[in-house]
Amino acid sequence: MKQHVYALVDCNNFFVSCERLFRPELNGQPVVVLSSNDGCAVSRSQEAKALGVPMGAPHWQWRDFFATHGVTAFSANFELYGDISQRITNLLASITPHIEVYSVDESFLDLTELPITDYTEWGKAVRADILKNIGIPVSIGIAPSKTLAKAANDRAKKLPELGGILDLTEQGVATDRYLAGLPIGDVWGVGRQLAPKLHAEGVHTALDLRQLYPPRAQQLMGIHGRQMVEELNGRGLLPFQQAHKPQQMIMRGRQFGQDTSEFYVIEAAVASLAARAAASLRHERHLARRASVILRTNRNKPGYQRLEASVRFYTPTANTGTITSQLVRMLAHDFNSHIKYHKADVLLHDFVPENSLQADLLGMVNLAENTRSQHTMRAIDAINRKYSKTTVTTAAEHLSQAWQPKKKLVSPRYTSAWSDLPEAHLIEYGYG
Amino acid sequence: MEPLENEELGTTVAIHAGFPNPAAERKGTPLSLDKLLVHHPSSTYFFRVRGHNWHRQGVFDGDIAIIDRAVTPSGSQLVVWWDEAGSFALSQLALADRQRVWGVVTSIIHPFSS
Numbered sequence: 001m002k003q004h005v006y007a008l009v010d011c012n013n014f015f016v017s018c019e020r021l022f023r024p025e026l027n028g029q030p031v032v033v034l035s036s037n038d039g040c041a042v043s044r045s046q047e048a049k050a051l052g053v054p055m056g057a058p059h060w061q062w063r064d065f066f067a068t069h070g071v072t073a074f075s076a077n078f079e080l081y082g083d084i085s086q087r088i089t090n091l092l093a094s095i096t097p098h099i100e101v102y103s104v105d106e107s108f109l110d111l112t113e114l115p116i117t118d119y120t121e122w123g124k125a126v127r128a129d130i131l132k133n134i135g136i137p138v139s140i141g142i143a144p145s146k147t148l149a150k151a152a153n154d155r156a157k158k159l160p161e162l163g164g165i166l167d168l169t170e171q172g173v174a175t176d177r178y179l180a181g182l183p184i185g186d187v188w189g190v191g192r193q194l195a196p197k198l199h200a201e202g203v204h205t206a207l208d209l210r211q212l213y214p215p216r217a218q219q220l221m222g223i224h225g226r227q228m229v230e231e232l233n234g235r236g237l238l239p240f241q242q243a244h245k246p247q248q249m250i251m252r253g254r255q256f257g258q259d260t261s262e263f264y265v266i267e268a269a270v271a272s273l274a275a276r277a278a279a280s281l282r283h284e285r286h287l288a289r290r291a292s293v294i295l296r297t298n299r300n301k302p303g304y305q306r307l308e309a310s311v312r313f314y315t316p317t318a319n320t321g322t323i324t325s326q327l328v329r330m331l332a333h334d335f336n337s338h339i340k341y342h343k344a345d346v347l348l349h350d351f352v353p354e355n356s357l358q359a360d361l362l363g364m365v366n367l368a369e370n371t372r373s374q375h376t377m378r379a380i381d382a383i384n385r386k387y388s389k390t391t392v393t394t395a396a397e398h399l400s401q402a403w404q405p406k407k408k409l410v411s412p413r414y415t416s417a418w419s420d421l422p423e424a425h426l427i428e429y430g431y432g
Numbered sequence: 433m434e435p436l437e438n439e440e441l442g443t444t445v446a447i448h449a450g451f452p453n454p455a456a457e458r459k460g461t462p463l464s465l466d467k468l469l470v471h472h473p474s475s476t477y478f479f480r481v482r483g484h485n486w487h488r489q490g491v492f493d494g495d496i497a498i499i500d501r502a503v504t505p506s507g508s509q510l511v512v513w514w515d516e517a518g519s520f521a522l523s524q525l526a527l528a529d530r531q532r533v534w535g536v537v538t539s540i541i542h543p544f545s546s
Binding site: 090 | 514
């Protein structure tokens with residue numbers, strides 16, 4: 001059988017790179033992007049890392065440091081990152097339809113069938129295309145298994161002399177050398193729990209793991225460990241998940257801008273989260289049998305409390321109004337107005353396909369009602385898609401905006417709002 | 433006549449009277465401004481034009497410039513480029529700092545009323 005070849009295309013400090021695209025003067029400067037609610041650093045430029053800003057650095061602790069060291073901080077602008085991510089996926093999909101979008105900033109490509117003679121040259125060309133056409137720097141690792149492609153990508157990113165590309169399709173001394181430089185904790189699939197176990201076994205690098213006797217790996221880590229060893233030896237075992245995997249659970253959650261015990265504020269937040277979760281459910285063409293809402297107090301304060309309310313739908317639904325009103329009703333029942341809540345999550349689970357109701361022969365489902373509801377919701381989705389996500393909303397969503405997260409440092413929606421376009425200043429027109 | 437199905441809105445409209453539309457059988461694609469103006473969607477960005485000194489060129493403050501980063505700048509093309517302060521400028525390529533060209537202007541849209 002022909003050896004598989006996979007490429008992992010990974011954007012460097014993706015969120016920071018998106019911000020820099022429209023703020024080019026920040027290239028070479030320390031930049032961080034903060035999580036939702038400006039909590040902590042989730043993306044750091046190379047310069048910020050060099051200054052010692054750790055991943056997850058809490059903003060309130062590091063604010064003064066950022067000011068004195070000239071670190072520019074942004075609130076997360078997920079509309080921008082989503083748009084740029086889609087552009088990169090489209091560009092990659094024009095190279096090959098065999099693409100697995102692994103996350104917002106990483107995609108695997110299956111290159112097995114492509115007539116490529118020099119993978120390094122191919123990688124350089126793709127990297128240059130993405131940098132020029134979209135404006136985002138990427139690293140590319142190429143190898144016969146996904147785990148090895150991940151490892152190659154890590155090296156390509158961290159060793160500047162590689163220029164962002166590393167081809168590990170040949171298994172030899174050179175590959176061993178690169179794997180010897182990769183700490184075991186950074187190997188895909190190892191993680192925080194397995195790393196100490198492996199260190200105790202004398203396995204400190206990716207090369208050590210590659211050379212571990214597979215049955216021993218299985219003793220230590222189960223079948224997953226054996227698979228990792230095989231993968232690091234260039235035998236691709238992990239499946240390539242090209243097709244879109246339907247979700248089994250949809251969760252939408254948010255921290256409140258400030259802790260609150262006002263029911264109407266929480267009701268507004270729950271309504272908005274339920275609307276987003278239900279829209280996502282309809283997009284998947286699913287109906288949910290169960291919905292729940294979870295309210296939590298701040299974990300970092302004494303007396304942590306959690307309130308959960310669930311509803312079961314006799315007729316599965318994707319109707320925003322039904323889901324919202326039932327959740328709010330259940331929540332009102334148990335609500336304690338002496339507790340200040342910090343965060344709300346809305347979950348939808350137990351899905352059935354949208355069209356399965358038509359096949360329900362027991363006659364327990366009110367089909368006419370359900371069809372009408374589906375048409376209404378489809379109309380709302382179409383309008384919201386066409387104009388903006390919040391054109392048609394339920395009234396409860398507007399009870400309060402107090403729950404909206406803080407986003408003080410957010411950049412404009414450069415690519416998704418006509419009012420937020422970047423500006424270009426005309427300079428004197430030259431003749432001749 | 434067959435009911436017309438609007439899939440997006442999930443509604444069905446039946447038209448029972450009048451002369452049938454002779455073009456109903458022909459499924460042509462309507463003209464698309466996107467297709468006319470945007471050749472590479474992944475590499476196309478929009479900018480707002482600022483400044484009042486290009487009236488003779490027919491370019492006005494508030495116009496929308498379409499930038500295609502996939503186009504390699506050459507000749508007398510208009511480009512968007514950036515200065516040290518991070519401000520974007522729009523000019524002919526000859527007047528731009530070539531090291532700082534951000535993208536090539538392929539069209540400028542000027543609305544006459546809004």
